[in-house]
Amino acid sequence: AQTIHQWPVAEIKAVGSPxxxxxxxxxxxxxxxxWYWQATGGTLQQLFYSITVGQVESVVQLNLSASRPKDDQFILSTEKLLxxxxxxxxxxxxxxGGRDEQYFGPGTRLTVL
Amino acid sequence: QQQVRQSPQSLTVWEGETAILNCSYENSAFDYFPWYQQFPGEGPALLIAIRSVSDKKEDGGFTIFFNKREKNLSLHIKDSQPGDSATYFCAASAATGYQNFYFGKGTSLTVIP
Incomplete structure (x- = not known):
């Protein structure tokens, strides 16, 4: 059975930190x-998608970047948090090849102070 | 522009009643409509989905009614239970080159015992 793991579970970071x-x-x-982003109590906004290793497409610009270094790994990052x-x-x-049925992970809660 | 709209924003029903959640969309090219259930602090879980070639889809106590001409659909939750209390998101996608999902703002359902 497939499993999806996200890390960390939660983060508290300062503005301007990576x-x-x-x-x-x-x-x-x-x-x-x-990758999706969800504001507290809000809807889901798709950020990036990747169909193969090393290839990532941006859907919206939020001063974030993504990478897929391995077939089973997806990384979301930024150098300066807002x-x-x-x-x-x-x-x-x-x-x-399947166009539908997206399955979500447990999520990471990010708080920027 | 909100591509997918949901109503009501919140809904309260008694245990055993049928909860009806509504969704409408703008883009005639949308042909796949999943509903997701999300509990606080968790990732959304795929509940049931319908394609635009069908007008009804049933799975357990969940039924989607779809009206292509009117560009709307509804999710019926039969015999609602307190454990069904969650936020429900309607989403839509079109047969584009990648799986871009547009999500509504969600309906928060509360089932009172």
Whole structure:
């Protein structure tokens, strides 16, 4: 069975500090991977997607970047955090070639002070 | 521009009643509509989904009614239980080159015992 793990579970960071969030998928070969952001009590906004190692496409510009260094790993990062980066970050996966059925990870809660 | 709209923003029903959550969309190219259930502090879980070629989809106590002409759909939760209390998101996607999901703002459902 496939499992999706996100780390850390929660982070409290200062404005201007760097950030790195991670996501690992186990049990699925070469999945499509996605990063989403969710404001507290808000909707989900897709940030990035990746269909293969080393290839990442940006959906919206939020002063964040993403990378896929391994088939099963997706990293979200920034060198300088803003207050507006606070929220819930979710990693999701879907089958290669499958257009639908995205499955979400447990999320990382980020608080920027 | 909000591509997917949900109503009501919050809904309270008694245990055993049917909860009805509504969703409408703008883009006629949308052809896949998943509903996600999210509990506080967790990632959304795929509940049920429908494609635009169908007008109804049932899975357990959950039913989607879809009206392509009116560009709206609804999720019916039959025999609601307190454990169904959560936020429900309607999403939509089109057959584009990548799986870009547009999410509504969610409906917060409370089921009173």
């Amino acid at each position: 950030l790195s969030l991670g996501c690992t998928i186990k049990g699925k070969s070469s999945p499509n991977l996605y 207050l507006s980066h606070s929220g819930f970050y979710l990693c999701a996966w879907s089958l290669v």
